Amino acid sequence: MHCSDETLIKNNDSKVHLHVKECMQCQQRLWQLKQLQSDADKLPVFQPSELAWQKVKANLPKDNNHKYRFPLNIAASFVVGIMVTLVGNNMWQNKAIEVQIAQSSKLEQELVSMQLTSSFIEDDLWQLSKIDEQLNSDLSTSEQKELWKKRNLILQRILKAKNEAREVI
Amino acid sequence: MVFDKAIVQAMKKGKESAFTACYQQLSPFIYSVIFRICGREAIAEEIMQDSFIQAFSSLSQLQKDSHFIPWIKRIAFNKTINHLRKDKNDLSLTEEHFELADAEVFDERLIQQNQLAFLLSHLSPEAKLIVWLFVVEGYTHIEIAELTGKTESFSKSLISRNLAKLRAIQTGDANAL
Numbered sequence: 001m002h003c004s005d006e007t008l009i010k011n012n013d014s015k016v017h018l019h020v021k022e023c024m025q026c027q028q029r030l031w032q033l034k035q036l037q038s039d040a041d042k043l044p045v046f047q048p049s050e051l052a053w054q055k056v057k058a059n060l061p062k063d064n065n066h067k068y069r070f071p072l073n074i075a076a077s078f079v080v081g082i083m084v085t086l087v088g089n090n091m092w093q094n095k096a097i098e099v100q101i102a103q104s105s106k107l108e109q110e111l112v113s114m115q116l117t118s119s120f121i122e123d124d125l126w127q128l129s130k131i132d133e134q135l136n137s138d139l140s141t142s143e144q145k146e147l148w149k150k151r152n153l154i155l156q157r158i159l160k161a162k163n164e165a166r167e168v169i
Numbered sequence: 170m171v172f173d174k175a176i177v178q179a180m181k182k183g184k185e186s187a188f189t190a191c192y193q194q195l196s197p198f199i200y201s202v203i204f205r206i207c208g209r210e211a212i213a214e215e216i217m218q219d220s221f222i223q224a225f226s227s228l229s230q231l232q233k234d235s236h237f238i239p240w241i242k243r244i245a246f247n248k249t250i251n252h253l254r255k256d257k258n259d260l261s262l263t264e265e266h267f268e269l270a271d272a273e274v275f276d277e278r279l280i281q282q283n284q285l286a287f288l289l290s291h292l293s294p295e296a297k298l299i300v301w302l303f304v305v306e307g308y309t310h311i312e313i314a315e316l317t318g319k320t321e322s323f324s325k326s327l328i329s330r331n332l333a334k335l336r337a338i339q340t341g342d343a344n345a346l
Contacts, residue, residue: 005303005328006310032284032332033304039285040305044276048200052214053192059222060188 002026009033093141100148107155111162124158177234180225188225195238196221199245205289206249206297207256216252220245239306243316246302250317253294288335299324300331 002023007016008030020026131151135144172194179187196217204213224241231240280287285304289297299317302308303324310321317324 004325005332006325009303009307028336029332032336036285036288036304039283042283043201043205043286044279045197046201046204047197048214048217052196052200052218053189055218056192056221056225057189059226060185061183061226061228 003029005029005033090141093145097141097145097148100145100152103152104148104155107152107159110159111155124154127154172238174234174237177228177231177237181228181234191237192221195241199242202242202301203245203249206301207252207294212252216245216248220248223248242306246298246316249298253298256294284335284339287338288331292331296327296331299327303328 003016003019003026007013008020008026011017011020011030020030128151131147131154135147135151139147172191176187176191176194180191199220200213200217203216204210207213207216220241223244224237231237276286280290288300292300295317299313299319302313302316303310308316310324313319313324314321
């Protein structure tokens with residue numbers, strides 16, 4: 001029985017090899033297949049037109065290195081947003097301190113005009129002096145704001161207490 | 170054909186220079202095979218372009234970098250088969266369609282010297298493809314059946330019949346094919 005074309009073209013079996021060695025017909029068929037394979041290498045190679053590349057080039061996939069990067073425009077917007085928030089917050093904090101300072105000055109003026117006795121407000125004045133000491137040190141904006149708030153509360157408490165005492169008198 | 174695996178790796182990273190190098194190196198061979206089968210320059214060029222576009226855009230599906238050439242060839246053969254099927258069903262075909270620019274049909278010297286060119290010049294595009302896949306690309310009949318949608322026995326008998334005719338011609342029967 002002769003080998004099929006597929007068996008001949010593979011020719012990777014020792015039985016096939018032995019058969020081909022002894023069978024003239026299969027030898028000729030194998031030779032023909034090998035001849036055809038060798039002829040394929042001798043066929044001319046044609047060049048596609050230059051324009052053919054343009055269509056392929058226009059459809060090239062994007063650079064994968066940039067594929068998974070965070071989009072630059074979104075990152076920039078994000079950074080700008082944070083900066084605006086920080087600056088805005090800082091401005092708001094500064095403004096809040098200015099308000100506290102102004103209020104503090106007003107309250108102090110009121111206290112001075114009331115001619116308070118030192119025994120009456122001794123403890124509160126001591127607290128005020130402590131706060132003033134702290135305010136002279138290096139503090140963050142939010143800490144300053146809190147101290148000014150505290151200072152004003154003390155001043156308001158003194159004024160209230162004084163007013164109540166005056167009413168009793 | 171020697172093809173550097175590094176080109177495939179660079180293409181997977183999206184390097185344009187790698188795509189260019191790949192196209193420059195492989196497009197003449199792929200174009201020539203398709204042109205040889207379908208016989209028309211414009212169609213061959215379109216199939217070749219589409220094959221490269223598909224291969225480049227689906228590189229992530231390529232399992233082994235060393236298999237790039239058979240992979241892109243398979244894409245090209247698939248597209249060629251689809252074109253041949255469409256061509257067969259296209260009833261609006263005119264005579265102009267059959268003016269095949271098959272260079273080898275007109276290259277008598279090549280046909281006389283080259284048995285494969287001689288055989289191909291006498292076959293229909295579909296038969297050319299099957300002979301090419303079997304003889305040159307080393308496809309098995311099962312693989313050809315999968316690709317063409319025909320039965321295994323179809324390609325077996327087609328190959329065996331045409332090779333027998335070719336042998337008959339070589340032994341003196343000029344009208345065998």
